[in-house]
Amino acid sequence: MVAPASPARVVATRVLHRIATEGAWASPALDAEIERAGLDARDAALATEIVYGTLRTLPSIDRALASKQTKKGELEPLTRATLRAAQYQLAHLSGAPSHAVVSDAVSIVRAQRGEGLSRFANAVLRALARERPSSPERATRLEVPKWLEGEMTRGLGAERAEAFLRARPLPPPIALRVELTRTTREALATRIREARPSGTVREGVLSPRALLVSGVGDPRALPGWDEGLFAVQDEGSQVVAALLDARAGESIADACAGRGGKTALLVSQVGASGSVTAIDLHERKLEQIDGELARLGLPRDHARIEARDLSVGVGGLERAFDRVLVDAPCTGLGTIHRRPELLLRLTPADPARMGALQLAIARNAAKMVKPGGVLAFAVCSPTRAEGPEVAARMEREIPGLTRLVDHVEGVPLAPDDDGVWRIGPFGIASDEGPDAYQVVRFGITS
Template sequence: MTPNLIRQAAVVLSNLLEFNSPADAKLSEFFRNNRDMGTKDRAFVAESVYGVLRRLRFLSTVTANEEGDPDDARKLILAWLLRVQGKSIRELESVLNEQQKEWAHVIKAKSTDNLPLAVQADVRDWLWDKLVAQYGEAEALTIARSMHEQASLDLRVNTIKGNRDDVMAKFIAENTSGETNISKTPYSPLGLRMASRLNISKHVLFTEGKIEVQDEGSQLLSYLVAPKRGMMVADLCAGAGGKTLAMGALMRNTGRLYAFDVSEKRLHSLGQRLKRSGLSNLNAQSISSENDPKLKRLNGKFDRVLVDAPCSGLGTLRRNPDLKWRQTPQDVAELNVKQANILARAARLTKEGGRLIYATCSLLRDENESIAESFLAAHPDFKLLNAAEILRQQQIDLDTGDYLKLLPHLHQTDGFFAAVFEKQSASKPTAEVEPAEVIAAEVEKVTETEVAVAPKAKKAATTKKEAKPKAEKVAKPKVAKPKAVKA
């Protein structure tokens, strides 16, 4: 650690505290513009700025002793080192100037007795009130504090190309320290958990498509969909396709799997992952919205429809701590409208006897149970299935009731919610459902954008060349004063 390294971290943090775009995107841009930075220095910058974001309200409290200080970002990093990492002033003396040493003594001596619970939880007041209303004060504080920790690195083994025991054995054989740095995930039959974070993207198991980075909770959602061989399955909000690829593997590369999303950029990322996966049953389509006309021909065709809905992401605060400062009650209210609309549209894609799965990575009842209950009230042709029973049928012992509800402090995963609905058969006889091959032929008649292709093709097709983002200039050493954290 050097004075210059602390200065660089403060420059990045000051930029992140504007909260005008995702923290991970800004951090990645900084590293692209500073390619000569060493691995250890990169790790310090990333860990320190994310550490401050996780504990921002608490750290703002212990540093709030002067007004108009132009070095607030640097002071926040110093407070993180002293009050969160447990560093002593003596350990840091060599990298601090005289003024910073004065700060250090004030920060170290600052009393934190009787802090408001929302400050201890490190969330805004509105979010704290919602968590307390749902879980009670004690559990709300436990949940919030569990988000102060860094998430584990979870991997999913791609069963099209390998099995968990063999992959685990290879990682163990590579470990020369003698310590066990990998274990099987407790719930997902295909998951592995790394004790330390590695650059998996360059590992041979990753480049060969035998593993994917995927939180265990996300893996469990794919099992909750329970796709089977030969089925027609749709992922209506596929994004970069982590769950899509997991479902394709569970289908053993049979049937027809459709990935829909409004973002061509995310689907392009799915195309890159598809090449490694070995799957050939996946068809990715760009749509303008849930009401895109190209979906009309598919009404009533799907055995399974997954809606991994756009949400606040408040279950992923271990990975994305900036979300708890960026999201607002108004954002959640707008998301609720979008969630209800997408779920209602997905219901029309589901065939009789088929299942519709609604999922979020949110902790809030507003985005979870409330949406599920409203959907059932408006759609009497659907019934709620017991999530625990569906998992039990696949030898997964995890009982959270009718809904799947995962919490970091209980399950060591991101926070997830999911509900499974089954579409009831009509009382009158219905026409025989067309086989997947006939349906696939119908789909090809629709004018559509092919965003990802089967791995046998030479290149993943896109409608237009992806524009490379312009790199912003690196900020000057002077650190701007960050915005104050409001309750």
């Protein structure tokens, strides 16, 4: 009787299949499948390693698979997901015995797709196993398509692009934003360390509010969550909000607010004498903001939501705000370490396509700023088409716009020579740097 496949490998294959066929996101899909299968911590870690490792090295995995295939045409999707997961283990996981990797993969295909495809999988993987390195090593770099590597180099320069693509820990650390009106970063870190002594807690280096935690489980189960002492927010995203430089008593618009991660930080900054309006195309996302403000103990009566399409117009919000933050829709390429599944979906045309949408939104967002106010334009992407080129067109096409390059208190970064703040794992003595963002600040004179 054939032994059942490892539950970790079954879960990893199922997640990779869902990503490729359903457009699922890796993190929530992995969480759901791990829970459904009831994996213990060891198997959950292996499944996570296989999923993220496969997605981060997919180009070389697919080349290896293609070299051993005799059949022409597209592989059946579940079989392809199984082979990808197995080849990642053969190429990069020294602790995974070849016979176990191949046997489990064949069992998965046989159980799901029948004997014929299982024989095909067996032939491909046995051929690859014969060429397996004697000491497989973990990948040292995120693999991306050539067009994207070129975009990264043009947007960041060769040194920063290489730093960005360098391998990161699996799973990535979770970034927390400490609510400094109610506690200190040091006090919260102490409480988490005491409650999760086997985990890792360290302070972020770019945001004074950031804690980076690993091995602590669900952040919603950590001390301080129910008290509203912190939220989950990428450290780079925290810096983006800080670059708006919101002051107590001001009126702020958080355009493209989504579920309000930056909205909550801005509400905290302006205090009870100020106001924040969260604007987004999707009302369902905005509806979550009030509950989050309540959990964090922030003044909800000074925050409001507006569902509207800023690529079309502002609908009565002309010159209504002291400062406007536009964290514009983008390719999300700055997040590809945490969301490597994006590499399956993006095309060379996408940066320019998103840049056009960003410009339309920015034109209207500028109309909402009072004379003498500030507009901060941000994207979570390192490409030129979504950052500097959009900013340059804004300057040419929007009257009264002046680029600001002065120091912003609480932000330990300066803009580059082109006036763009580039946030990411650049010059940080850590392999756990934040996602990559680009931010340009403008003053509005008329």
